[in-house]
Amino acid sequence: MALNERIAELRERVRQQRPLIHHITNFVVMNDTANVTLHIGGLPVMAHDREEVAEMVAMAGALVLNVGTLSPDWIEAMLIAGKRANELGIPIVLDPVGAGATSLRTASNRRLLEELRVAVVRGNSGEIGALAGMGGVVKGVEAVVEADDPVAAAQKLAQQYQTVVAVTGKRDIVTDGSRVLAVDNGHEWLKTLTGTGCSATTVIAAFAAVERDYVLAAAAGLACFGVAAELAAPLAHGPASFKVAFYDAIYHLSAEQIRAGARVTSLSDDQSIAVAR
Amino acid sequence: MALNERIAELRERVRQQRPLIHHITNFVVMNDTANVTLHIGGLPVMAHDREEVAEMVAMAGALVLNVGTLSPDWIEAMLIAGKRANELGIPIVLDPVGAGATSLRTASNRRLLEELRVAVVRGNSGEIGALAGMGGVVKGVEAVVEADDPVAAAQKLAQQYQTVVAVTGKRDIVTDGSRVLAVDNGHEWLKTLTGTGCSATTVIAAFAAVERDYVLAAAAGLACFGVAAELAAPLAHGPASFKVAFYDAIYHLSAEQIRAGARVTSLSDDQSIAVAR
Amino acid sequence: MALNERIAELRERVRQQRPLIHHITNFVVMNDTANVTLHIGGLPVMAHDREEVAEMVAMAGALVLNVGTLSPDWIEAMLIAGKRANELGIPIVLDPVGAGATSLRTASNRRLLEELRVAVVRGNSGEIGALAGMGGVVKGVEAVVEADDPVAAAQKLAQQYQTVVAVTGKRDIVTDGSRVLAVDNGHEWLKTLTGTGCSATTVIAAFAAVERDYVLAAAAGLACFGVAAELAAPLAHGPASFKVAFYDAIYHLSAEQIRAGARVTSLSDDQSIAVAR
Numbered sequence: 001m002a003l004n005e006r007i008a009e010l011r012e013r014v015r016q017q018r019p020l021i022h023h024i025t026n027f028v029v030m031n032d033t034a035n036v037t038l039h040i041g042g043l044p045v046m047a048h049d050r051e052e053v054a055e056m057v058a059m060a061g062a063l064v065l066n067v068g069t070l071s072p073d074w075i076e077a078m079l080i081a082g083k084r085a086n087e088l089g090i091p092i093v094l095d096p097v098g099a100g101a102t103s104l105r106t107a108s109n110r111r112l113l114e115e116l117r118v119a120v121v122r123g124n125s126g127e128i129g130a131l132a133g134m135g136g137v138v139k140g141v142e143a144v145v146e147a148d149d150p151v152a153a154a155q156k157l158a159q160q161y162q163t164v165v166a167v168t169g170k171r172d173i174v175t176d177g178s179r180v181l182a183v184d185n186g187h188e189w190l191k192t193l194t195g196t197g198c199s200a201t202t203v204i205a206a207f208a209a210v211e212r213d214y215v216l217a218a219a220a221g222l223a224c225f226g227v228a229a230e231l232a233a234p235l236a237h238g239p240a241s242f243k244v245a246f247y248d249a250i251y252h253l254s255a256e257q258i259r260a261g262a263r264v265t266s267l268s269d270d271q272s273i274a275v276a277r
Numbered sequence: 278m279a280l281n282e283r284i285a286e287l288r289e290r291v292r293q294q295r296p297l298i299h300h301i302t303n304f305v306v307m308n309d310t311a312n313v314t315l316h317i318g319g320l321p322v323m324a325h326d327r328e329e330v331a332e333m334v335a336m337a338g339a340l341v342l343n344v345g346t347l348s349p350d351w352i353e354a355m356l357i358a359g360k361r362a363n364e365l366g367i368p369i370v371l372d373p374v375g376a377g378a379t380s381l382r383t384a385s386n387r388r389l390l391e392e393l394r395v396a397v398v399r400g401n402s403g404e405i406g407a408l409a410g411m412g413g414v415v416k417g418v419e420a421v422v423e424a425d426d427p428v429a430a431a432q433k434l435a436q437q438y439q440t441v442v443a444v445t446g447k448r449d450i451v452t453d454g455s456r457v458l459a460v461d462n463g464h465e466w467l468k469t470l471t472g473t474g475c476s477a478t479t480v481i482a483a484f485a486a487v488e489r490d491y492v493l494a495a496a497a498g499l500a501c502f503g504v505a506a507e508l509a510a511p512l513a514h515g516p517a518s519f520k521v522a523f524y525d526a527i528y529h530l531s532a533e534q535i536r537a538g539a540r541v542t543s544l545s546d547d548q549s550i551a552v553a554r
Numbered sequence: 555m556a557l558n559e560r561i562a563e564l565r566e567r568v569r570q571q572r573p574l575i576h577h578i579t580n581f582v583v584m585n586d587t588a589n590v591t592l593h594i595g596g597l598p599v600m601a602h603d604r605e606e607v608a609e610m611v612a613m614a615g616a617l618v619l620n621v622g623t624l625s626p627d628w629i630e631a632m633l634i635a636g637k638r639a640n641e642l643g644i645p646i647v648l649d650p651v652g653a654g655a656t657s658l659r660t661a662s663n664r665r666l667l668e669e670l671r672v673a674v675v676r677g678n679s680g681e682i683g684a685l686a687g688m689g690g691v692v693k694g695v696e697a698v699v700e701a702d703d704p705v706a707a708a709q710k711l712a713q714q715y716q717t718v719v720a721v722t723g724k725r726d727i728v729t730d731g732s733r734v735l736a737v738d739n740g741h742e743w744l745k746t747l748t749g750t751g752c753s754a755t756t757v758i759a760a761f762a763a764v765e766r767d768y769v770l771a772a773a774a775g776l777a778c779f780g781v782a783a784e785l786a787a788p789l790a791h792g793p794a795s796f797k798v799a800f801y802d803a804i805y806h807l808s809a810e811q812i813r814a815g816a817r818v819t820s821l822s823d824d825q826s827i828a829v830a831r
Contacts, residue, residue: 020416026600027581028584030305031306031472034305034472035470035516038471038516043416043418046303046305047375047379049348051348052347055378055380055381056417059416069601069602070603070606071603101613102606105606139613140613141599142574192805194585194589194591194592237802238802239589239592239805240589240797240799244798245514247515247516248514248516248517249515251469251515297694304581307582307623308748311749312747314748315747315793316792316793320695320696321748323581324656326624326625326626326658328658329624329656329658332658333694336655337694521795521798524794525792525793525795528746528792528794
């Protein structure tokens with residue numbers, strides 16, 4: 001099966017299975033990521049209290065941990081939910097928002113990566129560079145200096161924590177440390193809106209809930225996210241009208257659109273991703 | 278006066294009186310429900326600190342308690358605000374988001390219902406079923422299995438806590454345990470957006486602030502909410518453009534549109550709702 | 555240089571410098587104000603934990619303190635961030651949401667004004683009147699009774715705390731206690747949406763980050779905000795479509811539009827604002 005066909009099939013699988021995506025996430029994007037979860041085909045829930053997160057995550061298809069507006073008690077809840085997710089084999093997708101910007105953020109993300117088995121880490125080049133110790137400067141939550149070598153930084157981080165790392169930017173990179181996929185979908189409008197990185201993380205989580213090859217799941221999620229952005233762009237008059245068109249496009253995103261539009265290529269020798277398993 | 282005429286009159290009363298709707302609600306929907314409050318004609322305020330909730334609620338026309346992203350200290354604030362509201366005769370509208378999904382949510386909602394006199398409980402069929410102990414399965418915040426008999430579950434819950442229960446779904450049910458009204462307005466697009474149940478709760482609260490017959494207030498609020506959704510649907514290209522058109526429609530919703538569009542019928546013998554009082 | 559030319563130049567300076575605007579703000583408007591920050595040309599970050607706010611604010615061009623959904627621990631974080639901002643000469647813009655509505659809100663805002671050097675306070679007439687002790691009644695977060703004399707109330711508050719006060723309403727007033735500017739831009743649709751005052755505060759912060767004459771910065775920010783609203787209004791069918799058009803207009807707001815549309819006039823004898831410095 002060609003890669004785009006597999007991506008299209010995964011997108012449909014999300015629609016069919018309607019996985020619950022449990023988010024412990026930041027206040028800025030809760031509404032947006034709940035909507036994106038619904039539009040891609042999943043069910044969202046936001047729950048952060050330590051008394052209920054273990055019970056809630058047990059119903060979930062994936063757990064999103066996002067430190068965008070972190071405080072220590074939320075990190076504790078993330079660890080409780082994450083450990084339960086690990087016990088149950090539920091994939092965790094981590095969004096290390098602002099890693100590198102403050103020591104609290106860098107330390108909290110490292111702690112999550114050390115104490116939990118994280119399926120996918122999705123960050124911008126500055127965040128991933130900072131976590132890998134390979135360059136990247138984060139101002140607030142924005143990468144103002146890219147990692148020196150995003151592919152190498154992602155591979156190092158993936159190997160260090162035995163996880164899959166997705167670096168989003170003009171070209172997205174997804175790697176488990178050996179296999180490397182590049183995703184060349186997306187649109188400049190995405191940078192004019194808050195929380196589009198967080199929403200990409202949510203889409204990856206929805207795909208990780210239905211596909212255990214997390215390299216494929218992350219690349220497929222990012223390709224779908226990017227194709228929807230490309231479909232929306234011609235309808236936009238600015239960031240806000242782009243957002244409306246983009247969300248509509250995520251909801252309607254069809255197998256035909258994915259087959260025609262997804263641009264995922266392997267940068268590693270291993271070509272297994274592109275063939276049927 | 279015909280029922281639709283009364284609903285139209287209540288909608289106008291909200292616009293004239295501009296009741297303050299004090300929300301202690303979840304992080305996901307705060308922005309949406311504040312906007313819906315304004316669009317229907319009220320004034321929103323979100324305040325959750327126990328030091329100020331009693332003082333804030335004293336100015337309000339209604340109090341919304343919504344446990345969508347609960348934590349124990351917020352429940353304490355809800356109880357403080359709720360007790361003050363009870364003292365002052367200010368109606369409380371409870372949205373038991375995710376009741377049945379975790380024991381914390383189920384227990385917290387029961388506690389609110391036991392310690393406060395709640396004017397209206399608005400939930401989906403799964404939440405109401407779970408609270409009534411009559412079926413219903415909630416996954417996250419979504420009813421994945423409906424209550425066995427939504428009307429019976431609503432009636433039981435209403436009788437148990439001497440409240441009005443509104444169950445929203447394809448057909449909305451409103452009952453005080455004896456009178457039963459059905460509302461057949463709304464649109465499928467509502468299910469593609471997060472927080473539409475919470476927004477329906479807010480609209481009910483605005484109507485409860487201006488009408489002490491809470492069965493009528495809840496049914497009127499749901500009918501207006503649903504008529505606005507129906508008016509918006511032809512303008513939608515997807516969930517996000519639906520949301521824009523829907524909010525615009527709530528704002529503009531006129532007596533003529535309500536008279537022509539509201540579909541509320543009595544399922545009980547008591548026909549008093551449909552006649553002038 | 556004519557005043558409108560200077561305003562246009564400041565708007566462009568924001569785009570060029572991309573200042574980080576650190577918000578410690580309320581849950582209702584976080585998403586909106588993050589987007590408005592991006593659209594006007596800055597970078598937003600929301601961070602409230604006392605362990606990281608001092609480190610985060612050190613990167614910022616301005617700090618927004620907004621008490622819309624306050625609790626005592628957030629006030630503590632505001633004080634920590636604010637003191638560090640004062641040490642570093644980073645301007646603080648305070649939005650005293652709901653001052654006058656509850657004693658907690660009034661006391662918290664006074665404490666912030668007493669313990670910090672605040673560059674600009676932006677509130678509605680009720681909030682500023684309440685803080686100045688000169689009339690104004692606030693119901694929730696809305697001014698239901700205006701200050702007796704908004705200009706006098708703003709001047710008194712400005713003198714008392716050696717700050718710049720911006721009172722927004724049909725006519726906006728900006729004063730440092732002696733100089734007084736009036737801004738006659740804006741549109742009625744702004745009142746139909748939640749958080750537009752908070753968004754105006756954010757725009758003022760972006761301008762204060764690039765211009766140390768805070769009277770000019772505040773007036774310029776409000777003029778740009780208002781011109782964008784006027785440009786958006788003809789495209790609106792209601793509050794939600796207005797919001798989309800408004801955000802798009804903020805993003806695209808050009809020097810030509812500002813030159814043609816800004817309406818700022820001096821109400822004080824001092825004409826220095828209108829000439830080149």
